[in-house]
Structures are given as structure tokens and as C-alpha cells.
Amino acid sequence: MDKPEYLKKQEKEQKEYEARCKRCGACCGMKDNDPCLNLRKDGGGKYYCDVYENRIGMHKTVSGKEFACVPIRDLYPNLPFKGCAYYK
Ligand code: SF4
Numbered sequence: 001m002d003k004p005e006y007l008k009k010q011e012k013e014q015k016e017y018e019a020r021c022k023r024c025g026a027c028c029g030m031k032d033n034d035p036c037l038n039l040r041k042d043g044g045g046k047y048y049c050d051v052y053e054n055r056i057g058m059h060k061t062v063s064g065k066e067f068a069c070v071p072i073r074d075l076y077p078n079l080p081f082k083g084c085a086y087y088k
């Protein structure tokens, strides 16, 4: 059975929203010199999360600090990452 139109629209909008990310790694600690242990860099110099589908929850940084990974939306309206594609 075909997916209802609203579900298709929702998926399309979610993909467009995620595609806006510049993959700079700032929200994963890259600019603090203590990034999340799950942060990886691809051959093109862009960052990605190794556990993206299961990222929400507690994780550790390279130095061992515990922190909660939250959806970027939850940080509105005060995104602390200047230059972030979602920063307003
Ligand atoms: S778990 Fe969260 S903070 Fe860690 S790399 Fe993935 S998205 Fe970034």
C-alpha cells in the first residue's frame, strides 16, 4: 500500500532539513578540542556521526566527559554554534 501523502511530505521535509547541515562538527564538540567519541571525518573533510540513528542519549567525549546528545531542534532558539546552518 502506498504511504499516505502526509507521511511522504514529512519524510521529504525531514531530508531537506537534515541536508542543510554543513557537517562542520561544531555541535559534536569539534571546535572545543574534546569531541564526542562517535564523531568521524570522511575523505572529503566533513564530519558525521557513527551512531546517527541511535545518537539521542548519553555519550562520552574523547577525554571521557559524559554529555547528552539532543536533537538540534531542542537547542532553539539559542544555538550556541555560530556558523551552524540552523543558526538564526
Ligand atoms: S552522538 Fe551526538 S554528539 Fe556524538 S557524534 Fe553523534 S550526533 Fe554528534
Ligand code: SF4
Residues within 6 Å of the ligand: 020, 021, 022, 023, 024, 025, 026, 027, 028, 072, 081, 083, 084, 085, 086
Ligand atoms: S553545528 Fe550545525 S551545521 Fe555544524 S554539524 Fe552541527 S548541525 Fe550541522
